[in-house]
């Protein structure tokens with residue numbers, strides 16, 4: 431199975447968007463729908479989503495929207511500086527605000543306590559905090575959140591990469607979500623292959639990036 435680096439993935443995303451003309455929000459929506467396809471909606475009714483403020487978090491917001499449309503009980507939490515949200519994160523956050531979905535912005539003890547209550551009673555926790563954009567050790571409030579996720583969740587699904595895992599080396603950057611299932615997009619990231627203990631079952635899902643893009647980038651980056 432072809433395994434790629436985060437840098438190669440970023441280059442493929444960029445080429446698909448800039449050269450082929452697939453809007454990034456389309457890739458994000460495809461990613462969200464692929465995650466929904468991998469959730470047993472007949473059995474999962476109460477779902478806790480924890481989103482970062484990058485595009486991994488944006489995936490999570492789009493997933494939350496589709497879960498609501500499927501009449502699920504969604505507890506949505508966001509961790510990170512809301513002023514630093516990416517373009518696509520903000521598009522999906524704006525939609526949820528227009529749908530009047532309440533979310534909790536985790537900034538301290540009070541919200542961590544609410545998160546814990548949501549985790550202990552839910553059917554599924556979805557980790558959408560960091561993906562291929564993780565660049566340094568996880569610290570502070572992020573570390574507290576991931577620790578709660580690991581301690582109190584019954585069943586965890588990670589979006590693209592378990593948050594805290596280095597997508598290239600499989601190294602734990604301070605702390606990482608220990609997932610039951612990881613839905614990774616387009617091609618498997620090298621770091622996932624070494625870390626079964628953290629990824630759980632790995633499922634690779636296409637998000638609409640044409641084969642040509644993969645070829646061009648791999649030839650260029652050889």
Ligand SMILES: NC(=O)C1=CN([C@@H]2O[C@H](COP(=O)(O)OP(=O)(O)OC[C@H]3O[C@@H](n4cnc5c(N)ncnc54)[C@H](O)[C@@H]3O)[C@@H](O)[C@H]2O)[C@@H](O)CC1
Pocket residue numbers: 443444454455457458459461482483484485486487489516559560561562563564565566567568569572589590591615637
């Ligand atoms: N258009 C695209 O590029 C697509 C991206 N997708 C999703 O977007 C993800 C990549 O998104 P981003 O590049 O925005 O990055 P992430 O969403 O992975 O990370 C968010 C931000 O967290 C910050 N960060 C990194 N390490 C941190 C740390 N230790 N503590 C605190 N903050 C930290 C960085 O500034 C980074 O931009 C992929 O993993 C995938 O889930 C998919 O939606 C497919 C389309």
Ligand SMILES: [K+]
Pocket residue numbers: 486557558559560561588589590591592593
């Ligand atoms: K993640």
